[in-house]
Amino acid sequence: MHTRRTTATPAALAARTVSKPCTRYEHDGTPCGRLTDRRDQWCGTCAGFHRAQRPKPKAAAPRGGQSVVDAPEPLPLEADDAHDPHLNVTRHAIDQYRQRHGGDAQAAETEIRSLLENLITTGDHRHLTRGSWRAWRLQADEGFTLVLSADASFVIGYSTAHRERTYAQVKAAVPSRSRTREKAWVLQLQDDLPIRFPKLVLLRFARDVLGIKFTRSTGERVVAEIFARSQQVLPDPPPSNAGRRRVTDQDGLRWHFHYEPGSHPTVSHLLWEHGRGPEAAKAQAEKK
Template structure:
C-alpha cells in the first residue's frame, strides 16, 4: 500500500481543514482516481506528479511508495466534493477577506494560525477590524524564522523564534509556503506565564 506522508496530510489540512484520518482518506481517494485517469509526469529527480483535470495533484516519491505532497488551488472543496457535485464556497465573504489580506505576501497563514497569533501574542481577536494589523504582525515575525524550501520542493519545517513560538511551515511545489500551526516551546507562552504568576 502506498504511504501517505504527514507532509501531504498537513498540506491537505492547510487547504481544507479536517482531521488527520479524513485527510488521508481523501488523499487516497484522489490517488486511486489519479492512477487510472490522471496525467502522469516524471521529474529529473525521479519523483512522479499525478494531476487531475480539476487541478488536484499529488507528488509521489521516486519509488512511487509514498505520497509526499498534495496541491490544489481549490481551497473551498476537496476532490471528492467536486466529483460529488458539491457547490463551490469560494465566494464565502468571511474567508475571502482573509485571503485578500494575504494576496501579496510570500507566505500564507491559515485562519487558525492568525486567530491563535492574535489571541496569544497580540492579546486581541482576529476580526475584520483587527485583521490587517494581525496579518502584518504575524508576517513580520514569520519572515524572521522562515526556513529554506526543501530540496524536492515539498515538506514540513518547524522553526522556533526568539520568544519561544514554534512556526510550522508546509511547502508544496509551485505554491507559497503555508504556516499551518503555532505552538509554544516548553515553559513559554501565555499559559506558562499564567502558571508562573499563579505560583508567586
C-alpha cells in the first residue's frame, strides 16, 4: 500500500453517477430492474438476491487442518484501502463468494471490497497461523469472514455462516428465504418466541407427540407445547452462533437446531431415533 489513493478513480466515479437497472431479485424470484447508481448495482429497495431461486444445500466441505488463531491485532489498513487498486482480490475468494451468493465476478469483487471496508473499521482482526502459513482473519459478528495475505495486500478467502444472503442484505435486514416461505399465520403464532419452528416440524410434533392435527385452531396449543419441550433440550449455541446442534430427548425424539448469526435459532428437523416413535410402536404392536 505504497501509493494509497484518497480520491475515487474516474471509473469508480462513473459507476456511481450513471444509473443502471438493478440486477437483483425479489424473494419470489421476480427480477427487480429499478434504476440505481450504486456501485454494487443493488437498488437497496428490493430483497437484493443475486439468484432468482434459492440454491439446493450442498454437503459441508471437510474442514482443513486446525489453524491457530492469535490474539486480536488491528490489521494495518484503513477503510479507504479496501477500494485501492493495489489491494487485490484473488480469483479464489471471488469464486468462493459466487458459489455462495451467485452474481458475476465483478459484482463479487465489489461486494467483497465493500465488506472489507466495513470489516477494517468494525470487524474482529486476528493473525492466523497454520504451520508456516500466515494470514489475517477479519470477522463480522453477523457471520462473515475474510482472509487476507500476511502482508495484507490480497484478499485470499471468503466465508459466511449464511446460506445465501450477502453482508449487505443481512445489514439491510432482508429475511432469509427459508423463513419467508412460511405462511403468515404460522409465523405470527411464534412472533414472541426466541426460537423458530417451521410448519413441517409443527405438523410432525402435533401428529406424533400430541396426536392431533396442526391447524389454525390447534396452532396456538401446538406452538406452546413444542416451545416448552424445546426448552428442556435446548443446547448451548455453537461458536459465533453459526452452525447446527443435534439433541435426542428421553422419548427418542431427535431435535435439529440450526443457528444463524442475527436470527433466532430454528428447529430445522424433528426425527425419531430408530425403533422409537408412533410408527415404530405400531410396527411393534403388529408383530405381536
